[in-house]
Amino acid sequence: MLATLLGAVIALSPAAQAAEPFCRPQPPEPPLTRIQEYQEMRKLYGLRTDPAITKRTDTARYLRGRYGPRVRTRVVATELFSPRCRNLIDQVADGTRLTIGWQAGGTVELDHIEVAEYDDRVEIGVVVQSYNGPQPADWRRADAVVELSRPLGEREVVDATTGRLVPRRARRVLRKSRPTGGGADRAGRRTGP
Numbered sequence: 001m002l003a004t005l006l007g008a009v010i011a012l013s014p015a016a017q018a019a020e021p022f023c024r025p026q027p028p029e030p031p032l033t034r035i036q037e038y039q040e041m042r043k044l045y046g047l048r049t050d051p052a053i054t055k056r057t058d059t060a061r062y063l064r065g066r067y068g069p070r071v072r073t074r075v076v077a078t079e080l081f082s083p084r085c086r087n088l089i090d091q092v093a094d095g096t097r098l099t100i101g102w103q104a105g106g107t108v109e110l111d112h113i114e115v116a117e118y119d120d121r122v123e124i125g126v127v128v129q130s131y132n133g134p135q136p137a138d139w140r141r142a143d144a145v146v147e148l149s150r151p152l153g154e155r156e157v158v159d160a161t162t163g164r165l166v167p168r169r170a171r172r173v174l175r176k177s178r179p180t181g182g183g184a185d186r187a188g189r190r191t192g193p
Contacts, residue, residue: 088157089103105137121157123157123158126161
């Protein structure tokens with residue numbers, strides 16, 4: 001109660017009323033127009049060249065006519081998706097079945113897997129449909145199963161994209177469960193069998 005009274009007395013004092021508040025809210029700035037935003041971006045980054053994915057043959061003329069002469073565009077592709085190769089991460093053989101781990105980050109979808117079998121090696125290439133524009137910077141792994149004509153045996157697996165050997169995935173060793181019981185309670189007395 002005393003603190004409330006002291007606060008009221010300080011608030012009513014002439015010195016407190018004349019002083020500016022410590023944290024005064026600033027009035028909001030008016031929103032920028034699209035042209036002002038473009039001018040601010042241009043000051044920061046200079047003249048921009050934006051990539052475009054289009055089948056139009058008159059892209060530069062069309063965009064220049066719509067947005068002005070300062071807009072520069074370069075066509076990076078005519079289709080949204082195109083085939084690309086991805087790297088292999090590891091592999092596990094089980095008879096004639098070969099499970100491969102491949103790099104699946106970004107906006108990709110598995111298209112097909114190419115397999116070439118030789119006496120001393122198996123070459124594998126993973127082909128995906130990948131977005132031609134900007135992609136997220138996520139990295140994921142995905143697994144795919146390939147049927148071989150004969151068991152892998154001692155043959156090496158080679159990534160057709162990089163030409164490097166693909167390491168074998170370490171198999172997890174499951175620990176045997178231990179019998180429960182046989183502990184001690186808080187008093188230190190033995191419990192269980």
